[in-house]
Amino acid sequence: MPNPPQYALQAPTTTGPAWADWLQLCTGAALLLFMWAHMLLVASVLLGPATMNALAGLLEATGLVQLGGPCIGLLFLVHCVLTARRIPFRQLEQRAIWEHARLLKHRDTWLWLAQVASALVVLVLGVAHMWTVLADLPITAAKSAARVQRWPWTLLYLVLLPMVELHVAIGFYRLGVKWGFISSRRRPLGVKAEKLLLVVCLAIGLLTLLRFLTLSVE
Amino acid sequence: MARNLTFHIFRHNPADPASTPHMDTFVLNETAAMTLFIALNRIREEHDPGLQFDFCCRAGMCGACAMVINGRPGLACHTQTRDLPESITLLPLPFFKLVGDLSVDTGVWFRDMYQRVESWIHTTRAFDPSKREARMANATAEAIYELDRCIECGCCIAACGTARMREDFLGAAALNRVARFRLDPRDERKDADYFHLIGDDTGIFGCMGLLACEDVCPKHLPLQDQLAALRRRMAGTALKHRLPFFRNVRKARPAKA
Numbered sequence: 001m002p003n004p005p006q007y008a009l010q011a012p013t014t015t016g017p018a019w020a021d022w023l024q025l026c027t028g029a030a031l032l033l034f035m036w037a038h039m040l041l042v043a044s045v046l047l048g049p050a051t052m053n054a055l056a057g058l059l060e061a062t063g064l065v066q067l068g069g070p071c072i073g074l075l076f077l078v079h080c081v082l083t084a085r086r087i088p089f090r091q092l093e094q095r096a097i098w099e100h101a102r103l104l105k106h107r108d109t110w111l112w113l114a115q116v117a118s119a120l121v122v123l124v125l126g127v128a129h130m131w132t133v134l135a136d137l138p139i140t141a142a143k144s145a146a147r148v149q150r151w152p153w154t155l156l157y158l159v160l161l162p163m164v165e166l167h168v169a170i171g172f173y174r175l176g177v178k179w180g181f182i183s184s185r186r187r188p189l190g191v192k193a194e195k196l197l198l199v200v201c202l203a204i205g206l207l208t209l210l211r212f213l214t215l216s217v218e
Numbered sequence: 219m220a221r222n223l224t225f226h227i228f229r230h231n232p233a234d235p236a237s238t239p240h241m242d243t244f245v246l247n248e249t250a251a252m253t254l255f256i257a258l259n260r261i262r263e264e265h266d267p268g269l270q271f272d273f274c275c276r277a278g279m280c281g282a283c284a285m286v287i288n289g290r291p292g293l294a295c296h297t298q299t300r301d302l303p304e305s306i307t308l309l310p311l312p313f314f315k316l317v318g319d320l321s322v323d324t325g326v327w328f329r330d331m332y333q334r335v336e337s338w339i340h341t342t343r344a345f346d347p348s349k350r351e352a353r354m355a356n357a358t359a360e361a362i363y364e365l366d367r368c369i370e371c372g373c374c375i376a377a378c379g380t381a382r383m384r385e386d387f388l389g390a391a392a393l394n395r396v397a398r399f400r401l402d403p404r405d406e407r408k409d410a411d412y413f414h415l416i417g418d419d420t421g422i423f424g425c426m427g428l429l430a431c432e433d434v435c436p437k438h439l440p441l442q443d444q445l446a447a448l449r450r451r452m453a454g455t456a457l458k459h460r461l462p463f464f465r466n467v468r469k470a471r472p473a474k475a
């Protein structure tokens with residue numbers, strides 16, 4: 001070893017990976033917030049189609065839908081590109097992580113695989129959903145109900161909903177443990193929050209879908 | 219209540235071209251307070267003198283006996299058979315180089331890792347053997363000791379999904395080393411220096427937060443909290459580097475802390 005040591009207080013050599021992790025945190029958190037807001041807005045149909053129409057009208061009159069839609073799309077895209085760095089695309093990696101998870105029987109390792117799997121479903125089905133909605137503005141309860149009732153959109157939503165909620169709940173927990181919002185001591189609490197989040201969001205989502213399925217399309 | 223335990227043990231000698239990896243089965247009667255250390259020694263004495271495995275301290279202090287026990291990395295000397303079902307599968311730790319059967323070479327990897335994270339105190343102060351050692355607050359010494367308890371068993375690396383997918387990942391043991399030197403007041407390195415060592419995808423930003431390291435560490439090191447703190451620190455270092463004001467401050471400061 002050189003003596004005296006040759007370390008220097010220099011600037012970091014490459015900050016790319018650090019920025020990528022920052023952005024992953026920001027896009028992940030922003031998408032989480034959006035998904036919860038989205039859930040509540042759509043669930044307003046449970047209070048009556050008129051409520052939902054009023055809310056949608058408000059968002060459109062203020063330009064939030066026209067502006068927000070593409071922004072969310074961009075967030076979605078950036079999030080995909082960033083997290084794709086972690087997805088095991090090569091067969092060697094796939095075999096390694098699959099064998100590893102099967103042998104280890106470790107909850108959080110399985111959850112990560114669930115996150116990756118749900119991500120791929122959300123990517124395909126989510127894009128289809130965003131495309132139809134944004135291509136056919138304005139949003140009204142009747143139009144949404146008609147789509148939910150039309151095959152194969154019914155199936156699409158029945159699959160998309162649990163996959164999104166799974167991805168959201170795990171993502172919430174993962175952000176917490178990675179950045180330390182959920183400390184080791186509070187990890188059991190974090191797990192509980194994750195489960196509660198999944199159940200509550202899934203329940204609200206299913207109720208909303210059910211309402212759309214039974215709503216008159218006229 | 220004596221049980222008969224069935225051991226399924228991985229066998230392979232990479233030095234022997236005729237050897238092929240396979241599993242061998244041995245049956246032993248369980249005795250009181252039996253550990254896997256005792257069981258493996260009995261297998262070697264009573265069944266197969268050629269069985270390779272490592273032990274040294276047999277008290278959970280040296281880290282030599284780590285292996286995959288029914289799927290989970292752990293210390294064989296610290297694992298009692300009464301906590302396991304009747305069927306016990308033993309595999310060598312993955313990720314590390316196989317020496318033979320259950321024995322792996324963790325030493326070369328740890329040695330290399332210590333060089334990568336420069337695991338020694340960096341100081342510009344000249345050593346004066348005639349002077350008393352500088353004092354350290356008791357709480358600081360204890361905090362450092364808490365992280366120094368790592369026995370280099372390699373369980374956290376073997377359990378890490380990230381390490382399994384990319385071989386150059388440093389893993390929790392290495393990041394814990396950095397956390398330990400960050401606490402040490404004698405080490406003059408700043409976060410910007412540590413950033414050079416761990417501020418990329420082979421270091422802290424490669425970690426996906428699967429927490430298997432935290433869950434298998436036989437010494438219960440606080441790995442999760444160390445990883446999160448390092449992530450925040452290193453991410454903060456990158457952020458500050460972007461701020462022109464801060465950059466000037468850094469350049470102006472003399473190299474000594």
Ligand code: HEM
Pocket residue numbers: 024025028029031032035076079080081083084086087112115116119120122123126164167168170171172174175178426
């Ligand atoms: C519904 C919108 C989405 C939300 C709310 C969301 C949220 C999150 C959050 C909070 C995380 C944790 C981030 C981290 O660990 O730093 C995450 C991780 C991840 N997301 Fe998403 N995401 C969404 C859509 C997608 C899509 C469409 C993909 C498709 C590629 C995707 C792929 C991933 C992957 C692979 C991870 C794991 C990354 C890792 O472990 O480093 N997500 N997501």
Ligand code: SF4
Pocket residue numbers: 374377378379380381389390424425426427428429430431432445
């Ligand atoms: S938390 Fe990070 S270091 Fe620990 S097992 Fe997971 S990916 Fe590996």
Ligand code: SF4
Pocket residue numbers: 367368369370371372373374375390391394434435436437438439
């Ligand atoms: S951190 Fe724990 S699991 Fe990892 S090498 Fe050290 S003692 Fe073993």
Ligand code: FES
Pocket residue numbers: 272273274275276277278279280281282283284293294295296
């Ligand atoms: S023999 Fe030393 S830790 Fe098990």
